[in-house]
Amino acid sequence: MTDAPRRFDTRDIARIAVFAAIIAALGLIGPIPVGPVPITAQTLGVILAGMVLGAWRGAAAVAVFLALVAVGLPLLSGGHGGAGVFVGVTAGYLFGWIPGAFVTGLIAHSGRGRLSWWRVALGGVVGGILVVYALGIPVASLVAKLPLDAVMIGNLAFIPGDLAKIAIATALTMTLWKAYPPVFGARRERALAARTAPAAADATDASAR
């Protein structure tokens, strides 16, 4: 159930844009030092974009955020930005965020009806950790000319923080499913329409606003 769009409508565009801004705003929090590894909330935003907006719109929101970073806005956690971050050691992780958000959304929004928390969390683990690392580790190893397994071991330090972020993102997504249903769009409407008449769906929509 990817709902692959032929083109994004105005509502999609506005949500993609606002999620790019949310990812940027999360970069203002932290970095929070947990043990020796600083944890930034920025990847939380990336995972959240996939979980809430779904595969296509989520990946688009991340791509828009990265484009703004590339043209010189200091939006990465710690006020970094500019073309430099896309040629550095961590470039692969940044590029990996796009397919990462896509896969997160694909798995999180699979199935029918209500969003299930375990699918959302699984999407976060596969998209937010596996896919991002699958791009980040080889690129880091190539750029730094380091053996692959060395980079991989270094990455283990980030896993606990990533899991914590996925837990938080899952909780936020499940809360948002109740707090602001319109953002889940067609899926939420279908979940409602399965049970109620269109007029009732409208009323639910209005009361949610």
Next chain:
Amino acid sequence: MIALYLPGRSILHRAPAGVKLLALLALALLISLWPHTGVTIALAGLVVVALYAFALLPPVVLLRQLWLAKWIVVLMVVTQLVFLTPWDALVNTVRVVSIVLLAALLTLTTRSEELLAALETGMRPLARLGADPRRIGLTLSLAISMLPVVAGIAERVRDAQRARGVRLGFRIVVPVLVLALRHADDVADALSARGAD
């Protein structure tokens, strides 16, 4: 808007953004793929320093960029010394840092708007694949206009929760998300009403 751009009147500042972008790509590829000896890596470093001088940027700017790259240097030197010879570690570190400094030079000498316009031009061939460069441009500029809005919402919610003595945590994100998404839907309605579809 706070950008990393530093105004100036040098040739590098005045060159078209697209040309600078392509030159950066070419130089970065050259420096990263060249099998470096001591002479060529020193040359790469010198070219970068010379380009900063050419852009008429004060030396403190270059030093600040080096300082921003400090974590790359620490990470590279420490990990490389474990697996490679000190000489290789030095060559690899200079290689990566000089490419990062080159890319930073593009950011320092080019306005964000010009780079956005160059990106839009570069995406024109994608129109054949069904992408609409104008809609992509609209999304990018919408996102820029929403940066201060979302930051403002976050500030307001934080103040409100602090005033009620709520302990701050990730719970604060929920009202921020709802308000931001509602704002996005209002903007979409306004755009549709003006026929932007």
